[in-house]
Amino acid sequence: MNHFLENSVVPILVKIGNNVVLVAVRNGIAFTLPFIIAGSLFLIIANLPIPGWSAWLGDYATLLSIPVQATFGAIGLIAAIGISYNLARHYALDGLSCVCITVAVFLLSQLDDHYQVNVNNFGASGLFSAIILSVLTVYIVRFFIVRKLYIKMPEGVPPAVLQSFVSLAPACVCLGLIWFVRVVLNFDINAFFTLMLSPLVNGLDTLPGMLMLVGLISLLWCCGIHGTNVLSGITSPIFLTFIAENTQAYLAHQPIPHINAEGFYTIFICSGGSGATMGLVLAMLLSKSRYYKSVGRISFGPALFCINEPVIFGVPMVFNPLMMIPLIATPMVICTCSWLLMSFGIIGKPVLQVPWTMPPILNAYFATGGNIPAAIWSGCMVVISTVIYFPFFKMLEKKQLIEEKAEMQRTQSRLSEHA
Template sequence: MNGITAWMEKYIVPVAAKIGSQKHLIALRDSFIGMLPATLAGALAAMISAIVTTFPQSIQQMILGGSKFAALAPDKVWTLANVPVIGDLNNISGLVNQGTLTVIGMIFAFSWGYNLSRAYGVNDLAGGIISVATLFAGLPNQLAKFTTALATTGGMDKTSGTSKAVDAVNGVLSTQGLATWKPVFAAAHMDAGAYFTVIIMGAIAVIIYAKLMLADITIKMPESVPPAVAKAFLAIIPTIVALYVVSLIYYIVGKLTNDSVINLISKYIAEPFQVLSQNIFSVLIVTIFVSIFWFFGIHGPNVLSPALDGIWGPLGLNNQALYFKLHSAGINDLVSKGAIDKAHAINGDFVNLWVRGSWDAFAWFGGSGGTITLVLAILIFSKRQDYKVVSRLGLAPGLFNINEPVLFGLPVVLNPIFAIPFVLAPLVAVIIAYVATALHLVSPVVLAVPWVTPPILNAFMATGFDWRAIIVAIINLAVTFIIWTPFVIAANKMEETDLD
């Protein structure tokens, strides 16, 4: 064991430390963290919609059957959706969802540009604006595509019910031309599907801007000019150059491929990564490395956040958007029909089996490594007073998935006796949850639940209130408890000073 630890310290830890301190990756991590308020607001909206529109009708009618509403209109089938205030809250939640998850790609663009500029030590507000402008500069104009297609094909079949609309569009096109039309962007290009484009093209633009700022290729104003104005003028030349460079890239790629950069990135970069992410081996590799990094005192989820939040994060948002659209019945119908990847999509819809929130729901109970079960095992079986004291202190935070007191207090970090269960427990839990989801024994994770949500409740909420998720979570808790227990008992035979 000591030999393995020494080898890891020599070869793995330095690499992980470099990754964890790389400024671009730190900026990417902070960008995802910075989006949390908007992401969780959208998740709350989706959960409200789920409760109002998909909570079992029989239970809703039991609740409302004896209400004053039923007395006022006994012939009406009362549900939460048509109850005053509650129905309005549901509609308001739809607007919140529209302002958050529907345009989460645009929100991420600002967060990415802002944090990347801060990493370079330049005007962060301008960096965020440049990143958003870069995203919109590359979005396909859906209206132009539609009208151009109509002009090329001569419109649709005149016998259809849309012939008048087609004639109207063609008339405007022929008399006014496309130049007078305002661009129309598809919402699908501004949601989580924009992440990879934002990361790549936004980085190009913001880095160009930052390099020019650092090279002092700017417009300097007299000292008498207010600081805010002077700061804005400093960013003018770098911003113009950055946006023209990325727009030139968009233009050349469009001419050569007759397609947009965002579509090409999605097809040749994002989709392959996302397909691989649904493979059980990819999920297990990430699970293992999160535990390994933590074992050496390095925050595993932070180091791997480019993968966790950059690949599995958008998949979770895609599931959430689909859940908002189809609700539990629609999600389960897609899963039962095998629509679990793009190749088997039904009407363009498919569900991702494993997303970012799946780890929190089914494996990382109390934090990475499933340490809430370690705490329970210590409180029940440990004879070591130092372990018991730390576990009592760590129990309350652990219920909300905060496990640093346990990781560094026992410690688990660099504790050879706990290395095996720390890696093995979440690994087994992931396998059980993944298989259960693939076999349609539990719904996939479809809601972004706050990571501090206690175990079991997290799984129930994250799966769209699927009661089967409670069973899977309890089974995983029991399994991880069983895995941790022998090592806790073995630690009783060691003196308190052995691990100091």
């Protein structure tokens, strides 16, 4: 099994994860996180679960929600800038020129039937078109630059002026292409991209889809590969769209539409990091083995902030057949429980994006807009993790104790020989 994973499955998944476009998308989407978290902070302040807080704020509660519209309402545009810049930098192109062309192309693609820019598509609804158009723009620019199909200027021309003329031809082609499609053909680019990606979006909005994703991420971790990073280029745009829609619904006091929004995986599945390893860390802290107790002490701090590399590589869990079982099973069990609890309205759904390093209980409380049952469930997740990991860890510990005892006997034997 290990041989099959290492030689057949892992190389394919690593190749997908290292794809130039997916890496650019992943890094470009990361550009939106500071804005989303900043907007979420304003929303948290406006909706603190304190009796009389909203009445005390009065009209300021509405004013505090304005930055939310300005941040969540621009994630599509910000993502287009970030993706274009990262992809241009990979191909050693002028990042600023590519970004400017991408922004112009994105704006042109978001025209409504009256040929006015529809600012409503600057947010989550325009995210998919932002991804595809930014990639398309950079590759068109690269086509012209590689083949030197641009206006050449004499020596001595200032670099800024020279770059503007270099960008002129690809800019005209990009804008002309989008103008023809959107204006002449009256083809709704944004609606088309949304429709094309709807099967993937719909799949990841279900429990089976989420379980498949969680299982695949955990399987990659079993092979020593950061599964979240490998697949985030595909999943992040979708989950980011979901959290933006959840936030808008929360602001409008409407039912929250999505469970599998950004933050669901980190907060309501991965207590202590991917694989929900917090329970394993607690088990190691109580271990009779000197080695595992040391690993537990080293891992506890990072695990509180959802960093589990010390556990994954310290136990180790990589290509460890015994620990692969709970590493895959634990997050899938917790995922199912979290999803069902949210589906039946027992705990709140994620409506705000909080830093992924926020400790358990606190992260669930703030991500759900102050939902106390969600915070309690976050603590229960740690208990479930401990229950699942504990019997497997005890088997691992038993073997380690035998090795430590044998090592101690060898050490004492060597000391007695030198005495």
